[in-house]
Amino acid sequence: MASQKTNLSTRGEVFAEPKSKIPLLDVICDLWHPETNPGGYVSLGVAENTLMHEEIVEHITKNFAIDSHSLTYGDGFSGSHRLRDTIARFITRHFNPVNPVTKNQLLVTSGVGQAIELSGFCLLDKDDGVLLARPHYGNFPVDLGYRVGAKIIGVSFGETDPFGPETMDTYEKALADAQRQGIRVKAFLLCNPQNPLGRCYTREVLEAYMRFCQKHNLHLITDEIYALSTWKNPDFPDAPGFTSVLSVKKDGLIDPSLVHVLWGMSKDFGSNGIRLGCVISQDNMHFLRAVEANSYFSCPSSLSDLVTSRILSDDAWVDRFIQTNRQRLAENYTITIRFLESHQVPYKKGGNVGFFVWVDLFDPIRRQVNTTLKKQVEAGVPSEKAPRALEAKLQEKLLKHRIFLALGADFGGDVPGWYRIVFAHEKEYLKLGLSRMIKALEAFRSELDTDIA
Structure with missing residues (x-):
């Protein structure tokens, strides 16, 4: 007979709930690979820099x-x-x-x-x-x-x-x-x-x-x-x-x-x-x-x-590593912001450090977002909750298109619709992720247009 008691602590009971599972785990265990897993997720949401992996692997291998x-x-x-x-x-x-x-x-x-x-x-x-x-x-x-x-x-x-x-x-x-x-x-x-x-x-x-x-x-x-x-x-x-x-x-x-x-x-x-x-x-x-x-x-x-x-x-190697890393980060940042600009996706300007860009994915679909939010409020959805609920639906659409971005709400973001894009990846991978993001955004726009109609 199965036990009716879980015998967990109060803390354990909280973390045993399915909602406590870290969503990121479903992404990182199913990542895209051009040959072995072309249908996997492209992750532009985790703050990882893979641009210098070849150099650091080589150093570790030679010196470990x-x-x-x-x-x-x-x-x-x-x-x-x-x-x-x-x-x-x-x-x-x-x-x-x-x-x-x-x-x-x-x-x-x-x-x-x-x-x-x-x-x-x-x-x-x-x-x-x-x-x-x-x-x-x-x-x-x-x-x-x-x-x-x-x-x-x-x-x-x-x-x-x-x-x-x-x-x-x-x-x-x-x-x-x-x-x-x-x-x-x-x-x-x-x-x-x-x-x-x-x-x-x-x-x-x-x-x-x-x-x-x-x-x-x-x-x-x-x-x-x-x-x-x-x-x-x-x-x-x-x-x-x-x-x-x-x-x-x-x-x-x-x-x-x-x-x-x-x-x-x-x-x-x-x-x-x-x-x-x-x-x-x-x-x-x-x-x-x-x-x-x-x-x-x-x-x-x-x-x-x-x-x-x-x-x-290894001072000399560290100096070379830091310099090359900075050059590659600058290149990928430029690729990313030029892509965003070409698709009318606003981003916070002035960055010069790290691996990420803070972007507003609601802005390109602002008309559909505003109309949908108005209808939801009229239907009784609290005005303070409706934008976050819509943001969560956009996140679902992104994941269905096998692209993971960091949700602004998880970063204490004040305004719904903002996401963090990590660009410190090999260029083919980065461009594939950005392309999937735009396709997901267009699909979400069409879905909102249908709901509005």
Whole structure:
């Protein structure tokens, strides 16, 4: 006889529900291949850079010799002495810190997602608030929510430039609103360079954010995972480049113990699968001790540790890699935006970093969208829910055409219809994905026209 009880925890019951399954899993296990799976999904939704895979595979293959130490726990659960020395030197060389980073000021994790989660666990109590600009990386609420139990305070800027100093008024208001609701705001999470908008914050703005955090005693957690993936935008040649908070003098701005930086291999080295990140805090050993005490839950593989050490210690190769990567990203960005322009698909301009473009897929079918929304509201659908429901239907249509894009709603997007397109793929793959996107959009337009009629 089958048991009538599941015997799961309350948490387990929630995650056992089919709706808790990550939709992305159905995509990545059925990806397009020209020969073995031509009917598979083309994924332009996951922030992966495959443009440099040949180079990094070649380097790993030539330099990867396993030693006995790499088959053990190594030097502990938070990175080998060798790797922490190598990362400290690498960060000092490329991030231009005011003071050189040392191995004792950083700990290694199994990815930057784990670095965020572990930082949140050690800095925040349950229900503490975290200020975060919208749109934002979709997994931030997960990283700081599932185990940490913190609350994301999404900050929207409307017509204000989200990268300008005038954002401070918006952050002040968001903080005050949260406090009125009884939320203790404890941290300010900054993604710089920003995902999904693909832009960098200026030194002036970073200094303003530091003063803000000092004023309200907030931890400034800066995710700098796209730091070296900047490139030249021909349409915006003067777009600000990357400035690390490590390179900003803290004197008179902020207590240095409030500043924490995260970085990893996933983006700048096109290696999401290596699963290796780090937490850097130059003036808060108390925080790092707390992170280290919990590092068992975020321990990197000793083999990933070894691979990363070999890669980052090869200065000449790293320099060539970064330069070539930037050139290829710029080329693919141009291909993507010119395609979008030729099909009258608006996108957020000014990007010069990362792998993505933020696009408005409702705009080319605006007449059909507006007419459909009007009919739905007249039929009793709440006006605030109708646009999101229509956005979800467009996502279904995209998936039926075997193209996966990141849904704006999953990134805290304010306005329905916006999606993130990842362009850091081989050109044939990229063009196939963009073509499928347009075909899905046209099919959705025809479907709405039929419903309207």
